Every structure is written in structure tokens, then in C-alpha cells.
Amino acid sequence: MNSFVLIKQVPDQSAKAGVNADGTIDRAKAKRMLNPFDCFALEAALQTKRLYGATVTAITMGPPPAIEILYEAIAHGVDQAVHLCDRRLAASDTLATAYALYNTVRYAGDFDLVFCGLQTTDGDTAQVGPQLAERLQVPQVTYCESFEIQGEKLIARRVTESGTQVVQCPLPAVVTVANSAHRLAYRTLRGVQRVHQLQRDEVERNQVIQTVSLDDIQADPARCGLKGSPTIVAATEKVGEIGGKCVLFQGKPIEAMVSDLLADISLVELVQR
């Protein structure tokens, strides 16, 4: 069985990200991390390894530093990785991204399941997974919370607005994983050891982590990057400060803090809320 998991490196939101004068993210300055939503997809893919003996391939599209998240995925137990890295991909929107990823998935070979995170924290569109499924012409299960495989079928529970829904579909399929699914298990000892080994040994690294260009995956450059992206960002606006006033009560005995709190906002106001 082959599972693919699509992951992305995003700016670390907890770090002070560099912001350009026009409000866009200065990606060179920003600290980077694995897209938090992708952690759930990664865990789902690793479950297929643990439960069904699947070989797990992590796929990412991004500039050279994105190899960091592939190392991270390997530390968690992923077997191999494909890194689509090509300058011509810069400024891809979801249409161009899904197209490039579609070609990467095809390049990576046969699969039974492709797991995607729900969305990214830098784009927040939640479109890439579904677009990819359409291009691959396979069934898709979105907002998947848990699943099992029975024979050639995927049985999945998905989160809906009103509760949950159990669906089934044939394999291969694309699954976008909800953030109410299993939390990503900790790095494994063997995984971390393997990362050390790959960082030391270039030959082995190139075998385990394939870095590919648009030409390698036979994608049309005209359909990638800025050229292939019909989305136009008209402008970005600063939202300004949101939220009301925040008062912290601290450093006093609890009774004193409670009475301070009561003195500060009227109970009526509290009840009305």
C-alpha cells in the first residue's frame, strides 16, 4: 500500500514574522514551520503505515528551505519524500499549485491514498486538496476525522456543520484531514536517527528525498507560478487592532482578584453577555 501526504512549509505565526511594506509576508525573514493543519494529515498517513504497513511518501512544493519539513516528516516516520522546487513556481495560486502538485503526485507513482491538510495557515483557502482530487479524477473525502480501510474501500467519518457523517469510497482516493483527527505522534528515535544520517550522507539523501523541477515532473511552466495563476490580489489591507480592552488580574490572592474583577465590570454586564 502506498500513502502520500502533501505538506507545506509556512511562516511561523508565533514568531515575529517579517512583513513587507505592502503587507505581504517577507518569507525570507519569517521563521518557518510545518503547516499546523498538515500535522493531522501526516498522522493519518503514518497510521496507514502503522496499521496497514503502507509506505509513506511526503510531498512538498516550496523553495529550498522546505526540505526542513521533509526532514521533520522523516523524523516522524515517513519513508521517503519528493520536493518540488522550482523558481518558476513562485506566486502560484491554488489553481497553479494544484496543477503542479497533481503532476508531482503522478511523478511519485501509484498511490492508494493521498492525505492533505485541511488548509494552510498562510493561504487559508482549503482549495488545493479538492482541486487535486478533481485533477486526479479520484474520489475525495474532506474534513475526515477518522478512517479505516476494508479491502479496497475507505470508510471515513467526516465532520459536518451539524455533526459527523460516515462515508465510504473506493481506493485510490484523496482525503483532507480535519484538525479534530488524531494529534501527530511524537518524533521517533529511529526517525530522528535517520534524519541525522541523511543530513550527513548526500548520496543517501538524494535517494530518500528526491528534489524535482517542473521539467522532471513534465508540468507546463505556463500553467505554474504567476503566469498560471488567474487569481489577482487587488490589495491587502491592514485590519488594525481588533478586540476590546483586556484587563489582567494577577499577583494577588484569589479573593482579592475576584473582588477587583467584580469592581471592574458590573455584574449586569456579565449576565447580559
Place this chain on the structure above:
Amino acid sequence: MSSPIRYDLLLVGGSSSNLILAHRLLDLAKLSGLKLSIAILEKGQQFGAHIVSGAISNPHVIARLFPDYKENGFPLEGFVTDSHLSVLGADKKWDLPEKIVPKGFKKDGYAILSLSHVIRWLADALQTKAKEIPNVQLDLFPGFAAHEILYDHQDRVIGVRASESGALNDDAVYADYTCFGDKGFISKDLVAKFDLRPNPQLWSVGVKEVWEVQEDYQGQVWHTLGYPILDGTFSGGFVYGMAHKRLALGLIVSLDSQNPNINPQQRLQDYKSHPWIQKLLTGGKLRKYGAAVIPEGGFYSLPTRFAVEGALLLGDALGVLDVASLSGVDRAMETGYIAANLLHDTFLTQNFALMEHYQKQVLESFVGQDLHTSRYFREAFLENRRLLEQYLPAVTNKVDQGHPWLGSLQYGMGKPIQRTTDTIRALNLILGKTKSEEPVTYTSCHESIKPEFNPAAVAVNTKIAPEILYTRPDAVFFAAPKYHEGNRHIQEFSASTCQECIATYDKLGRTTPCVSDCTAEVHRIDSFENGRVHGMSLENCIQCRTCEIVCPRVNLRVNPTYEGSGPDFYGL
């Protein structure tokens, strides 16, 4: 099935001792071409995350390894320019005249360190160094603790278990040789298995805060005696001026106290309420809080063997801190340095019998010599309890009255002949001026506690700026503990034992040692309909191990955590 995870050498703990060991060994391997694979396990999420120290240290070992340490980016907080030993009354401070300050507390010229920064730097520099040495394979595993020591059929140490997937082959790190620089966290099991420590270790706990203050005190250091602990407990305070207008201050309190309710974190707040310290902190901001234990038994708490088949003990795990000068850092480093020299030759010749020289070499080095000189230091205060119970309070009283000398005089005059011979004997023991080699026997910390002990009342200064004081739950915030879901790293062996203990202390109107002496806000007593029960808020724990050491019924075990969970001491 996948192959086992194997290394030539396994270092448990990203410690001062182990990192110096690794640096030295890499330097030697670079010269000799020795082929070697090394793994280092560190339970903190990052190197330095679980490290608290003072620290004032003689930089001799660092200088030996890094002759250019003043220029190469090594994190220094400065050098001591003004060193004082002071006695604190509740109100005033008396700096002892230079002439009578014991040698161990003359710290001029010593390096001022934030040990957590030093540890991170040493780990980073080690990785850089390893890249230049193709014959060495070095793998660092921050966020992975050793949880269990593994032995073969002949009781030779063959590695440790470092994760809990359930498949030993994936969880074990095997090695030809293992070095424990883990402050006893897991090596206590090795010590117990081979019955290496007939005389128990005496532990103290150090609680420490780092402040950003208004004035620059870089290079000024004070070690203090007296206020706020005057109940006979062996203790002392420190204030170290760091770079960038930061101040480290802390209190070290021995856990072989008779007092069942020390509450070190709150005693540190009392310490800060001293007018002299209040003044230093006025307008400042607390940045970090942390705590760790310190092995004080010294010479007579040393294990009978420093190495067993397949493994050795380093630094605090071995117990080489010199209590007479509060020097642990350079001692730990020296044990690492000595071990590295021997390990290099051992791996080169594959003759593991060479490791038998470790004990002798440590004892012959300055580490062993100082331990020997200070061999009766702790005993002096145990043998003559009046020193701390009466003499010190008398002096602190006089300090407040402005006549410190009178305090010592008065005490000596009380029962002139006996007191003077007593005090002279004590002084000789403290200063190591005795020929005696008679071993001493210590009472372990938990056995020293007397539930009914009545500590002498200490007048705490009441004119306090409240903003410099922190409750224990608030202090926890500054140690920034973070735990993964499902963490359960402290074991309580028997609930009924706790209930008996609680009943004992309830009857006396006190709380149990675990509740009072915890340096974070972990242990608590919950009242239910069917009785009072011991409970724990493990998410607050900062992993100092005090509770395990003071539990009078030896009913707790603090295990290393999984997933790198725990405090973030970086900056302490």
C-alpha cells in the same frame, strides 16, 4: 524487523560533564583518526532547557578546551570583579572582612555564566565540530530521555530505553559504553542495582530567579548566610550581577533539614524582602524562575565505584560538587574531560579495562583533592548543630544591631571553654584542617525530617514592595513548563501510605513535605467525603526532584518525561 539502534558511545544528559566529554573526545579523534559513533540523549526539548545553575565558575576547564573562549562567541556574563561573603540579618547586611572569608568563597576573576546558555552553545559548537571530522558520527537527540537502563546477562550496561513505542528494538539505544551525566535522574537505578552508595547522598535544592534591573551590577557577586533561614537548616543565598543589567539571585536550602515545611520558593521571596535585595530589584522585572537539586554529601557520599561494566558516572550523578566553594560546574566538566581521555584510548585499543583508571584519575585530580579537603564540611554542621541553630542567629541579630563581631563573641562567652573548643573543632573541619580520615555516616534527607519540628520564628521584613514577590503558582509561569497530553511522570507508589502521612501532618496542623517543599505548584491534598488524598498537578512540575527526596515515606518517584516535556529554563 529493523536493526537495533547502536552507537559506540552513549551519553545520557546534555550536561556540562557530557558536553565537555564529547568536545574533548572529538578533538582527540580528530588527531588520531579514531572511528567513533556517539549519541547524546537530552530530556529537555532543547539543549539547556532543563539546566539551572548559579553560576560562578573557575573557567580553567573551558579555557583548556577553548583557549580562545573570550573571543569565540562562548556565552559569558562577565568576570567577577567584586566578591563578597555576607551575613544577612532581617534588616542589615554585613560583608565579612576579606581576611576572614574562606578561600572557597573568594571568587574574584571567576567567570559568571548562565549555564543554560553555555550548554546550548556547547551543543551547537559540538555539531559544527563533528562536521569537520569524517571519522566521527555524532547524533544529538534533544527531546529524548533515558527512561530505563538496559543490561545484558552479565549485568553489563548495554544502553537505555529512550521511547515507549512498545517495540524494544525501536525504543532502545544500545552502546558499547554509556556515560551518565544525568544528575542521578536515571543513574540512581544503577547506583541502587550495584549498591554503590552505602552512605546516602545529601541533597539541597537551589531556587533561582533572573531579573532585569535598573542598574548595572555586572561582575559583583555576593554569597550570603543567615536571613531568611535560621532554623538550623544548612543554606545560603547568592546574588550575581550578569551582563545587560540582569541579576541572578537564589537560595540553596539543604533537604536534610529537620523542618518538614521548608517551602524553598517562598523562602526565596523572604530573601527578596530583605531591604538590600529589595533595593537591587526596585523597578526591575522578573524574567525567569527555576529550581534544581545539588548533591552536597561530597567525599563521604561518593559511590564505592565510579564505573561499572559498560558505564560510568559523571558530575552531579557521581557527586563531585565541592560544597565548600559551591563549585559543581568545573568539577562536572573535569570528570567529563578525564573520561574522554580514557574513552579515546579504550576505543582505540578496544581494551575496556582501561576505564578502571577513571576513579583513580578523578580522585587524583583537583576534583578529588578538593573533595578530600572538604570531606568534613557538611559533617561540621551536623555534628555541631548549635552552629546553625544558635550561633548564626546570634550573629544575624547583632548584624541588625550594627555590631556583628559582638554576636560571635557573645556566643563564645556563653560557655567559654566548651564552646570555644567546639567552635575551633568545627572551624578546623570546615576549613579542612584536620588529619582525621575517619568516615562519617549521613542520615538521608527523608529520614532527617521531624514532623513535629518547630522552626524558630524569623521576623520577615514587612515593608515590602509587593510587585517583587511572586506566589508559587505565579512563579511557575516564569519556568514555562509545557507537557504533552497524557503525561504522568511522577509515580506515587501507594495511596494509603500518603493517607497515613497526611493524617500525621494534619494532626500537627501542618502540611506534608511534598506539598510544602515542591518548588512549583504540583502536590496538593484534596478533601473528599472518604478522607484526604494526595493529588498532583503534573503540568506545573519543573522536574527538580525535591519531592522525591523529601517524601518521608519514599513514596514518590520523579521519572524523566517523554516528548521533551517540562520547563524551559533557557536563560537561567
